[in-house]
Amino acid sequence: MKRGYFRRCAMxxxxxxxxxxxxxxxxxxxxxxxxxxxxxxxxxxxxxRQMNVPSDGTFRKFTARIRFDPANLxxxxxxxxxxxxxxxxxxxxxxxxLESEMFFEVKRHPTARFTAASFRAKGGNKFEAVAKLxxxxxxxxxxxxxxxxxxxxxxxxxxxxxxxxxxxxxxxxIGRGDWSNTGVIADKVVIDINVVxxxxx
Amino acid sequence: xPFRNTPDRxxxxxxxxxxxxxxxxxxxxxxxxxxxxxxxxxxxLQMYSWHKWVGATVFLVVILRxxxxxxxxxxxxxxxxxxxxRLAAGLSHFLLxxxxxxxxxxxxxxxxxxxxxxxxxxVIPIPSPFGKxxxxxxxxxxxxxxxxxxxxxxxxxxxLAALYHHVILRDNVLRRMLPWPARLKSPGTET
Ligand code: HEM
Ligand code: HEM
Numbered sequence: 001m002k003r004g005y006f007r008r009c010a011m012x013x014x015x016x017x018x019x020x021x022x023x024x025x026x027x028x029x030x031x032x033x034x035x036x037x038x039x040x041x042x043x044x045x046x047x048x049r050q051m052n053v054p055s056d057g058t059f060r061k062f063t064a065r066i067r068f069d070p071a072n073l074x075x076x077x078x079x080x081x082x083x084x085x086x087x088x089x090x091x092x093x094x095x096x097x098l099e100s101e102m103f104f105e106v107k108r109h110p111t112a113r114f115t116a117a118s119f120r121a122k123g124g125n126k127f128e129a130v131a132k133l134x135x136x137x138x139x140x141x142x143x144x145x146x147x148x149x150x151x152x153x154x155x156x157x158x159x160x161x162x163x164x165x166x167x168x169x170x171x172x173x174i175g176r177g178d179w180s181n182t183g184v185i186a187d188k189v190v191i192d193i194n195v196v197x198x199x200x201x
Numbered sequence: 202x203p204f205r206n207t208p209d210r211x212x213x214x215x216x217x218x219x220x221x222x223x224x225x226x227x228x229x230x231x232x233x234x235x236x237x238x239x240x241x242x243x244x245x246l247q248m249y250s251w252h253k254w255v256g257a258t259v260f261l262v263v264i265l266r267x268x269x270x271x272x273x274x275x276x277x278x279x280x281x282x283x284x285x286x287r288l289a290a291g292l293s294h295f296l297l298x299x300x301x302x303x304x305x306x307x308x309x310x311x312x313x314x315x316x317x318x319x320x321x322x323x324v325i326p327i328p329s330p331f332g333k334x335x336x337x338x339x340x341x342x343x344x345x346x347x348x349x350x351x352x353x354x355x356x357x358x359x360x361l362a363a364l365y366h367h368v369i370l371r372d373n374v375l376r377r378m379l380p381w382p383a384r385l386k387s388p389g390t391e392t
Contacts, residue, residue, distance in 0.1 A: 050243075051246065051323050052320045052323045052324070052326075053250060054320075055317060056316070089316050090315075090316045090333040091315050091335070093241045097241050185243070185246075
């Protein structure tokens with residue numbers, strides 16, 4: 001009777017474990033702490049070239065949900081939503097063209113999205129994000145190398161992230177019709193990311 | 202064919218500079234007027250670049266031309282030219298040179314302000330130190346266009362003066378600037 005009871009308990013325990021393990025899954029890592037982006041100190045810049053003339057611009061509006069901890073990369077994740085209509089180059093004609101259906105087509109695709117759930121430490125303050133970038137509804141995988149420096153300031157952690165990556169604009173369908181001509185407008189666009197984010201200690 | 206100027210005629214190099222700039226300006230104005238009326242397109246951007254390259258070349262050639270001028274005698278006005286005409290010629294030549302220097306500079310600075318900096322021949326980046334600035338770009342655009350108009354007026358007067366010398370006064374003034382080595386009339390053969 002006693003043995004029977006013990007056995008039943010053990011079986012039940014194992015059974016419970018068997019249920020619990022798949023429920024938590026292999027990503028048992030806890031979520032990394034969340035950071036709040038300082039929009040004034042942060043920017044997403046892009047630089048394209050036509051006839052080798054560099055023209056740059058920034059996305060003035062974006063929101064980011066960042067969970068990051070260098071010591072807990074498995075629990076880190078980044079999700080950035082960019083307002084495509086906020087692309088600003090300092091040249092009205094260019095801004096209007098970027099908004100048009102030839103480029104971002106902001107009426108149909110008001111946002112672009114960058115998500116990363118997998119990070120690699122590359123030594124020191126260097127990291128890589130394995131990410132997915134979606135523009136005009138088209139997703140491409142990319143690896144974003146970035147540096148991260150965390151400092152303490154007034155009882156807060158302040159993180160500075162900066163990274164740079166080349167993307168192929170035509171793979172996202174950016175520049176249609178005549179504008180797809182990569183002989184005049186380079187296919188390569190350099191994206192330059194500089195983010196300052198804070199969190200309470 | 203003397204390379205250098207002599208007291209009574211422009212040498213080969215001075216004439217080459219003069220007519221090279223003439224051809225470059227035809228190209229520059231043609232491109233400027235054509236590109237102005239185009240909607241933003243590949244062709245417009247290409248024409249902008251070509252216009253800038255031609256304009257920057259004008260600047261280079263004018264600098265070389267002025268350097269050469271400093272080291273050469275400038276042929277004198279024909280004897281008997283009234284003082285006001287000498288003054289008008291000197292002043293208009295000075296203004297022509299000044300505009301040919303200032304126009305490319307305004308174009309260059311404006312281009313960077315419009316976020317389309319000059320990359321000479323698509324190879325040599327020459328960004329201006331002033332950076333992007335939409336308001337100032339508009340002011341410089343006005344200056345650039347007004348100088349263009351002024352340049353055209355001056356060239357008109359200049360051509361009329363040249364024709365006046367050639368057709369009415371029948372002197373050597375046009376002949377000595379012609380791109381090919383024209384034979385000069387010797388003094389006293391005028392009728
Ligand atoms: C002597 C040389 C030059 C001449 C005679 C010249 C002439 C002109 C003229 C007449 C226009 C006005 C077109 C119009 O709107 O009606 C123009 C526009 C323009 N020029 Fe020049 N230009 C010269 C040099 C340059 C240079 C060196 C640059 C730049 C590096 C430049 C950049 C521009 C730009 C960007 C515009 C267009 C403004 C706009 O409508 O957005 N130009 N030029
Ligand atoms: C693109 C237009 C032109 C420009 C910017 C221009 C500019 C000049 C300048 C700056 C000079 C003074 C040379 C010096 O003393 O260093 C000059 C001389 C002269 N140009 Fe032009 N020119 C132009 C077109 C023409 C044309 C179309 C003609 C002929 C019809 C012409 C005829 C002459 C003559 C005859 C001289 C010699 C004047 C003298 O002997 O003192 N130019 N030009």
